[in-house]
Amino acid sequence: MKLSFLTINAHKGFSHLNRRFALPELRECVHDSGADIVFMQEVVGQNLRHAERYFGWPVKPQHEFMTEVSGFNHAYGKNVVYTAGHHGNAILSRFPILHSERVDISTNRVEKRGLLYAKIQLPGGKPPLHCVCVHLGLLRRSRVKQFARICEYVKGVVPDHEPAIVAGDFNEWRKGKKDELETCLLMKDAGLSLHGRKLRTFPAALPVFPLDRIYLRGFKVTRAQVLCAGPWRDVSDHAAFQAEAEYDWNPPKPAPNL
Numbered sequence: 170m171k172l173s174f175l176t177i178n179a180h181k182g183f184s185h186l187n188r189r190f191a192l193p194e195l196r197e198c199v200h201d202s203g204a205d206i207v208f209m210q211e212v213v214g215q216n217l218r219h220a221e222r223y224f225g226w227p228v229k230p231q232h233e234f235m236t237e238v239s240g241f242n243h244a245y246g247k248n249v250v251y252t253a254g255h256h257g258n259a260i261l262s263r264f265p266i267l268h269s270e271r272v273d274i275s276t277n278r279v280e281k282r283g284l285l286y287a288k289i290q291l292p293g294g295k296p297p298l299h300c301v302c303v304h305l306g307l308l309r310r311s312r313v314k315q316f317a318r319i320c321e322y323v324k325g326v327v328p329d330h331e332p333a334i335v336a337g338d339f340n341e342w343r344k345g346k347k348d349e350l351e352t353c354l355l356m357k358d359a360g361l362s363l364h365g366r367k368l369r370t371f372p373a374a375l376p377v378f379p380l381d382r383i384y385l386r387g388f389k390v391t392r393a394q395v396l397c398a399g400p401w402r403d404v405s406d407h408a409a410f411q412a413e414a415e416y417d418w419n420p421p422k423p424a425p426n427l
């Protein structure tokens with residue numbers, strides 16, 4: 170079985186430099202990508218001010234608007250709450266979502282950050298796929314703590330004998346060095362494993378920094394690409410990152426309790 174994963178920071182539905190409301194175009198791009206599971210950050214659940222100001226602002230939360238065409242299942246977790254509404258992370262899935270939860274990984278009062286977990290049912294009687302969507306802080310010391318929290322969470326929730334994906338906006342600029350998800354959880358960065366480097370996704374107009382990433386366990390990466398040309402060119406300030414991978418998970422079964 171081959172699956173396609175995509176991650177993008179939706180920039181609250183606006184194009185680069187907030188020049189225009191671009192969520193409808195983003196929805197078309199994501200739908201046309203053929204991705205089976207989509208990880209999104211800065212997705213607006215509600216913004217009363219924008220709803221009054223911008224023509225075409227959806228009545229539904231943005232993660233529900235994104236799935237109107239595809240009919241995908243969805244999960245959402247608030248990261249930032251303000252007077253007019255809130256925004257956070259979302260996971261969109263072609264397959265049923267069995268369970269989801271949002272976990273606060275903020276390290277200071279200024280930056281509200283979170284991870285969104287979703288347990289997804291794969292076809293063919295395969296073990297469930299554990300998906301984690303993250304949006305980390307801007308400060309290096311914050312990210313160090315958040316990487317540690319993600320590792321701790323995954324170890325506590327995901328059985329060693331089941332596959333997992335961690336994806337999102339890591340705000341991490343290091344291009345070649347392996348990080349905690351690779352060393353502690355033995356996951357593979359899709360870009361690094363296939364191209365020998367972490368792929369650059371920010372800014373979308375001319376990607377320089379590898380902020381957006383997809384880490385996999387239980388899959389063999391067959392394709393990894395940054396989507397920043399054509400219709401993708403100006404739908405966010407981040408480029409999208411897509412990875413295709415073959416299911417390659419046949420670990421030893423856990424010993425039965427005697």
